[in-house]
Amino acid sequence: MNSDLIVRILAGIPLPAIAVGPLDRLLQVNEAALGLLGEGLVGRHLALAIRNPALLKAVAEVQAGGAVQEVRCVLSREAREETYLVTVSGLGDQTVLCVFRDVSEEERAGQMRRDFVANVSHELRTPLTxxxxxxxxxxxxxxxDPVARERFLQIMEQEAGRMNRLVQDLLHLSRVEAEERVRPRERVELVGIIAGVVDTLAPLAEASGARIVMAGEAAVELAGDGDQLTQVFTNLIENAVKYGGAGEVRVTVGFEDTIRGRAVRVEVADEGEGIDAVHIPRLTERFYRVDSHRSREKGGTGLGLAIVKHIVSRHRGWLRVESVVGEGSRFSVVLPLG
Structure with missing residues (x-):
């Protein structure tokens, strides 16, 4: 095939594309392919440019007159792996066109969905069993046996409650994710929201031998979703009460200057066992638990901090976690005022 025609064909393809000729030599590549595979490709053998036996086999079969093929190809770029589907089609004269489509995000999303379904199934299987x-x-x-019957019914009620909490948290998570890109416009008074949460959780704190103390600013107004912010601080303060042990849970409201301007910072600190540093980066993952058995005993679903992360993200803020084993943990929510 005419070299100029091949150049024009490749230039018209927005995806990375290469033309492979006889003896598996690269005849031409477009700009996108140079960005993907690097410079100095023309004239090189395909096996030296891309180490993928399945692609070499597909190219050979298409050169021999075979039908169009699609090959999965994993390439390492900047210390990470990316997955491409390569469409291999013939151009005549033993020349083959290879077009690369990046499906990395699709595969990651698919894996996340599979992991999510597996986790939900696992969480439901135990109480159902x-x-x-x-x-x-x-x-x-x-x-x-009336004694056994009463004991079993009590356990069944607990397990049914556990499933109900899981379903409710899944619904909350779904709604939060659907609204994450829609910035709240309503003005709310944050300290009043937190004070309401503290009042609601006071009986739980008393039963746990803990004491919730508020300190800092008397009033802070910002754009926010009142119901969602209530959920954020309910989750954080409830976690501090449940896992912080008997002691003080301190909720502090203050201001700080950030790269986005003036912001309000709400810290929820406990005096519990603390969290090992290895766990902190994964705390907001769905169903991630530092101590699975203890979390389930406390009624946790493993979704609370994932919900917090998405709500805080919707408010254009961020969550910070600091903890020292044996001394306690501090969860800080920072929300821009602008």
Missing amino acids: ALMGFIETLRYAAKD
């Missing part, structure tokens, strides 16, 4: 076992026991072995 327990419920089924207790139902069978109540129908037969414990049918005429």
Whole structure:
């Protein structure tokens, strides 16, 4: 095929594209392919430019008159791997056109969906298995045992409550993700929202032997979603009460200057066991738990901090976590005032 024609064909393709000729030599590449594969490609053997046996095989088969093929190809770029689907088609005269389509984000999203489904299934399987076992026991072995029946019904209620909390958190997470790119416009008074959360959680704190103390600014107004901000501070303060042990949970409201201008900072600090530094980067992942058994015992679903992260992101803010093992943890929400 005429070299100028090949150049014009490649120039008209917005994706990385290369033309491979006889003996698997690269005849031409477009600008996008240079950015993907590097300079000095023309004239090189395909195997030296891209180490992928499946692609070499597809090129050979198409050169021999085979049909169009699509090959998955993983390339290492800037210390990370990217996945491409390469469409291999013939141009005649043993010349083959290879067009690269980046599917890395699609594959990552697909993996996230698979992990999410697997995690939800796992979270639901345990209480469902327990419920089924207790139902069978109540129908037969414990049918005429009122003491056992009452104990089993109590456990079944706990397991049903656990499933209900999980479903509610999944619904919350879904709504938050759907609204994440829509910035709130309503003006809310933040300190009043936090004070309401503290009042609501006071009985839980008392039952846990903890004490919630508020300090700092008396009033802060900003653009925000009142219901979602209530959920953020409910999750953070409730976690501090549940996992901070008997002691003081301190909620401090203050201001700080950031690269985005003036912002309000709300710190929730506890005096608990603290969190090992290895866990901190993953705390906001869905279903990630530092201590799975303890979290489930406390009624946690593993979604609370993921919900917090998305709500804070919607408000154009960020979440900071600091912790020292044996001394406690501090979760800080920073929200721009502008």
